[in-house]
Amino acid sequence: MELLKRKIIGLITDFGSRGQHYVASMKGVILTINPNVKVIDISHNITPFSIVEASYVIKTTYHYYPEGTVFVIVVDPGVGSSREVLAVKTVNNYYFVGPNNGIFLGAFELSEFKECIEITNEDYFIKPVSKTFHGRDVMAPIAAHITKGVPLSNFGVNFDLNKQIYYPIEFIKISNKELRCTIQYIDDFGNITTNIQANSFPLKIGAILTINSKQTEIKGSFVEFFNEGNKDSIILLFGSSGFLEISKNQGNAAYDLGVSVGDTITVMLSEVNNK
Numbered sequence: 291m292e293l294l295k296r297k298i299i300g301l302i303t304d305f306g307s308r309g310q311h312y313v314a315s316m317k318g319v320i321l322t323i324n325p326n327v328k329v330i331d332i333s334h335n336i337t338p339f340s341i342v343e344a345s346y347v348i349k350t351t352y353h354y355y356p357e358g359t360v361f362v363i364v365v366d367p368g369v370g371s372s373r374e375v376l377a378v379k380t381v382n383n384y385y386f387v388g389p390n391n392g393i394f395l396g397a398f399e400l401s402e403f404k405e406c407i408e409i410t411n412e413d414y415f416i417k418p419v420s421k422t423f424h425g426r427d428v429m430a431p432i433a434a435h436i437t438k439g440v441p442l443s444n445f446g447v448n449f450d451l452n453k454q455i456y457y458p459i460e461f462i463k464i465s466n467k468e469l470r471c472t473i474q475y476i477d478d479f480g481n482i483t484t485n486i487q488a489n490s491f492p493l494k495i496g497a498i499l500t501i502n503s504k505q506t507e508i509k510g511s512f513v514e515f516f517n518e519g520n521k522d523s524i525i526l527l528f529g530s531s532g533f534l535e536i537s538k539n540q541g542n543a544a545y546d547l548g549v550s551v552g553d554t555i556t557v558m559l560s561e562v563n564n565k
Contacts, residue, residue: 297327297437298355302347303364303425304336312423316362316430319416323434332361337551339367341457345396346474346483350531352384352397360433363388364425375428376449377442379405385436387429390449392457400451410446460554461485466492467559473551474533480542482549484557486534491559498561499526501536505548509560510536526557 299320305312317329332351337343344365352361366389374390381404386394394403409428412419414435416427432445462470469490475483497512501524510524519525519539524546529535534557536543549555 297324298330298359299327299433299437300330300332300352300355300359300361301334301364302332302336302344302361303334304338304340304344305334305364306338307335309334312426315423316364316426319426319430320434323431324437327434327437330355336365339365340551341365341392341396342459342472342552343475344393345457345459346531348386348393349397352386353382355384357383358385360385360387360436362386362425362429362433363393364429365389365393366391366424369424370421373455374449375409375424376454377407377409377432377436377445378403379442385433385442387433387436389424390453390455392455395454395456396459400454403451405442406449406451406454407442408446408449411444414440414445459485463490464556469557470554471534471557473549473553473555476544476549476551480538480544480546481529482536482544482547483529483531484534484536484555486557487532488528488534491534491557493559497559500558500560501526501547502556502558503547503549503553506546508546 313334320327320329333347344363368391376390377387379385380402409432414431416431419427459472460470464470469486471484471486473482474485493512495514498509500509508524510526513519513525513527516539521540523539525537525539527535
């Protein structure tokens with residue numbers, strides 16, 4: 291059952307601050323088709339071309355919005371190529387429009403999809419369709435028409451869920467005390483969000499962990515909140531998204547480790563606090 295009276299479209303792109311006019315043109319297309327829709331800027335600062343980061347932002351954000359919300363994801367390094375553009379509906383009644391490049395399976399399990407359509411019906415596109423801006427000419431108008439109640443089946447043909455691209459995000463349990471993981475996100479403070487969830491490690495407050503990147507090795511203590519660590523100390527904690535974060539109290543952990551989004555690191559439990 292759709293619960294929204296005023297429909298919402300959320301935009302996620304890697305356009306950055308110099309690409310705000312691209313965002314504005316997408317909004318113009320949407321509002322021309324449905325002037326009553328509410329358009330939300332979720333993020334336009336995704337690391338350029340980062341499928342990993344886009345998926346992370348989707349899966350940690352979408353469920354805070356009302357059912358029926360439509361999300362448009364324009365992180366699309368393959369724009370203009372033969373890659374498919376998909377419109378999907380989840381079993382809990384959220385809609386997503388974006389390229390088939392790994393974004394969807396980075397955020398959801400196959401079992402979470404209720405419907406998946408390859409967008410092929412050009413009657414709903416903005417003409418002429420730019421080879422470099424499907425976000426404006428294909429994805430934005432499709433999203434707007436979804437908010438007007440147009441069934442997904444009108445936009446194209448059923449797409450085999452098993453043909454969705456899987457973008458590999460490394461997570462390997464080397465032992466009960468050592469994990470190989472992927473960096474999903476780094477914020478402006480240099481806090482590193484891994485893809486390690488709370489049930490992956492037998493962690494107790496005060497435990498010491500060793501973090502290895504290609505650049506360096508550092509140690510930090512496991513805490514509950516940022517201020518438990520001394521200034522300039524490395525700390526690890528489970529953040530608001532439920533994933534293990536690596537931080538430096540009033541410093542920049544990402545700089546110290548020399549890492550970027552998408553890099554893999556090893557996290558090892560080296561000392562256990564028995565208190």
